[in-house]
Amino acid sequence: MSIAKSEYKRVTVKSLIDMKQQGIKISMLTAYDYTMAKIIDKAGIDIILVGDSASNVMAGHETTLPITLDQMIYHASSVVRGVMRSLIVVDLPFGSYQGDSKMALSSSIKIMKESGGHAVKLEGGSEISESISRILTAGIPVMGHLGLTPQSIYKFGTYTVRAKEEEEAKILLEDAILLEKLGCFALVLEKVPAALAQKVAESISIPVIGIGAGGGVDGQVLVTHDMLGMTHEFNPRFLRRYRDFFTDMTDAFTQYSKDVKSKDFPNEKEQY
């Protein structure tokens, strides 16, 4: 049975800012396909991120760098078809916006036109301010991303906690203030000390969504496959696992294989 339009209220960039003002925490998870997005939306998650983590989780790459704009659009359009309420944010992949602001704008327009997503996310601060402004002039909502920025992994060399030193923390805070000033509607803060993340959240009026950034921010995001325990070799301190699907799914596949080989499946009732 389909749900009547009046039974749900779509999350918008405006409602997220209202949530921050009212002290209501924002929930966000990643999705890359229709089926997962549909379940996440049904569970009432506020934001679905079509993250470039698809490069790791879906394609098995070591970094987020290889995924292309067209591949992101494929994932995002699958997600869009499964969602009625959540706000859908799509990552601009590596190489699709770093060139110049014209390139950033045309990649964002392509995402919005071809996927039906509601906003884009890009990594960086002052160095991409021109691109952010240009995307915003086209009426495309922009989410920022500071702290650990996986697209710059080869510049930093590790995935360790960022902005532990005073100088880096100062730049991060300045970047967050700049992103708000430019017009970003929200900001992801990845793997930074909890005290700094809280200071950032208290210094700006747009929502700060943390991953490995403690509880003093306005919302939390996790990679869905990590929180479901499907990627069991990935064990950062910030990750809470809500299920052990790696084990559950392995058990199910093993049982299926046994049933096929023993001729237990299909039985009399499972055939025509």
Ligand code: KIV
């Ligand atoms: O791509 C992604 O999944 C992300 C989250 C980790 C925030 O950017």
